[in-house]
Amino acid sequence: MTMLYQNERGGAEAAAPPDVDRLYIQAVDQLGPALARLAVGYEANPIERQDLLQDIHLQVWRSLTSFDERCSLRTWVYRVAHNVAADHIGRARRLKGMIGLDHPAAEIAADPNPSPETEVSDRLALARIHAMLHRLQPIDRQVMILYLEEEDAATIAEVSGLSAGAVATRISRIKRVLAGQVVLEAVR
Incomplete structure (x- = not known):
């Protein structure tokens, strides 16, 4: 049985x-x-x-x-x-990364009037991102710049000559490397 x-x-x-x-x-x-x-x-x-x-x-x-x-x-x-x-x-x-319906709208919306400190902080963060992008290999830099421009994997693949799957994999790996660099810089 x-x-x-x-x-x-x-x-x-x-x-x-x-x-x-x-x-x-x-x-x-x-x-x-x-x-x-x-x-x-x-x-x-x-x-x-x-x-x-x-x-x-x-x-x-x-x-x-x-x-x-x-x-x-x-x-x-x-x-x-x-x-x-x-x-x-x-x-x-x-x-x-998802926003639930129970979050107040104030938490979701960007601050329309950022403080001078926030603006300076944002500019410094953007400068660090650019510096990191410049240290990437040319193909990786191309992929990430297109990604930051909010292009989808198919478009990036078409531009770079890579397959869409290869683009998605590269983006994931590069994001991990960049995140690790941000953490290392924060520790310094």
């Missing part, structure tokens, strides 16, 4: 074979504390961290149905855990 459990969408799925349960228990025995530390490294908020850890455990258990021992159980579990954590961070970043 096959046991059933309810999946996330409310449907029924066959229960995992006993071998998966044995592997999961083995993985948790070996790596449980490491998975908890991994969750701490990815998520500062204790409630979100607990959700992340729970999601890691669920995905590890689910993934073990396709574990074929081409790598060690340890490697497999870490790959799954890091992928889940990276997805978690990606979702959090996307959600963080």
Whole structure:
């Protein structure tokens, strides 16, 4: 007789074979504390961290149905855990950038009359961005300038001769490098 459990969408799925349960228990025995530390490294908020850890455990258990021992159980579990954590961070970043309907309009709108200090700060920030852009390789500089001009990846691809996917990848990587430089400058 096959046991059933309810999946996330409310449907029924066959229960995992006993071998998966044995592997999961083995993985948790070996790596449980490491998975908890991994969750701490990815998520500062204790409630979100607990959700992340729970999601890691669920995905590890689910993934073990396709574990074929081409790598060690340890490697497999870490790959799954890091992928889940990276997805978690990606979702959090996307959600963080969104503006909810419960925000007052004053928080959303730009200040129409910035103070002189704000104007100077904005000019200095823009000068730093330009200096960073000038240190980029020519193709990267071209891509980022077009990106800052709010061109889409297809247009940038057409202009630069790169594929749209390559443009999107370059933009993501360059933004990370530039953000790292901003952090380093702030520390100095």
